[in-house]
Amino acid sequence: MLKDSPTHAAQAILPAPLARWESIAAELRDDILQGRFAPGQRLPNETELAQRFGVNRHTLRQAMQALAHEGHVHVRQGRGTFVRELVLDYALQRRTRLSENLASVGERAQRELLSHGVVPAGPWAAALQVGPRSQVELLATRASVRGRPVGLTSAAFPCPRLRGVAEAVARLGSITAALMELGVTDYTRSRSVVCARLPTQAEADALARPVSQPVLVVQYTNVDREGVPIEAGSTLFAADAVQLVVEPEGWAA
Numbered sequence: 001m002l003k004d005s006p007t008h009a010a011q012a013i014l015p016a017p018l019a020r021w022e023s024i025a026a027e028l029r030d031d032i033l034q035g036r037f038a039p040g041q042r043l044p045n046e047t048e049l050a051q052r053f054g055v056n057r058h059t060l061r062q063a064m065q066a067l068a069h070e071g072h073v074h075v076r077q078g079r080g081t082f083v084r085e086l087v088l089d090y091a092l093q094r095r096t097r098l099s100e101n102l103a104s105v106g107e108r109a110q111r112e113l114l115s116h117g118v119v120p121a122g123p124w125a126a127a128l129q130v131g132p133r134s135q136v137e138l139l140a141t142r143a144s145v146r147g148r149p150v151g152l153t154s155a156a157f158p159c160p161r162l163r164g165v166a167e168a169v170a171r172l173g174s175i176t177a178a179l180m181e182l183g184v185t186d187y188t189r190s191r192s193v194v195c196a197r198l199p200t201q202a203e204a205d206a207l208a209r210p211v212s213q214p215v216l217v218v219q220y221t222n223v224d225r226e227g228v229p230i231e232a233g234s235t236l237f238a239a240d241a242v243q244l245v246v247e248p249e250g251w252a253a
Helices: 005-012 020-033 045-054 056-071 098-103 122-128 165-172 175-181 201-207
Strands: 071-076 082-085 087-092 109-120 135-145 148-160 187-197 215-224 229-238 243-246
Touching: 020 045, 020 056, 045 056, 056 071, 071 109, 098 109, 098 187, 109 165, 122 135, 122 148, 122 201, 122 229, 135 165, 148 201, 175 229, 201 229, 215 243, 229 243
Parallel strands: 087 243
Antiparallel strands: 071 082, 109 135, 135 148, 148 229, 187 215, 215 229
């Protein structure tokens, strides 16, 4: 029996080539995510797009149907195909959770761990009720919806109690799930402070937004069931994608 040669083995694990409509959908998806087509903008008509990609309308329509199914575009009968606007209601409540907020409006977020490290508490000390030289695990994460970045968070967690939270977040993709794994079965928001400002260039790049577009900033503190602070953080929301909703009844115990 002949054994596979290295060439045959390499060929065996190569991914199947994309169908033409899939490659068109991928290119248009990238145009949308990179801002070349802005939210609410009308896409070129079928004739123009078919000429751009050198395909017939049937192939193009397959690509557009895929993008519509993913939530990137929507068709307005008689008017054309438009980039779907992403405006999320983010409720500031006693039990504020990114996943629960988005699930309530039929959306789902992906959280990406950008960086982490163990540092002195410094500016986070007062909110966490620890000394300024106490150690905290500092995480920087980015939340995306439909592939579009919508929020950047810097959050500090007290050590040694929550040492290892970064590894858990990277593995589980959720701060709530990571805290639960580390023994924090529930937590609530004790404080939120909201303001608006212009982003730095690095923040604008991370949010894939122009530096001239304001961001909403929410500084917050979360506490466990006993009222002990377990997280102090600051989240920057893209102002064109997120609107903050304050519902008084949400703060009831």
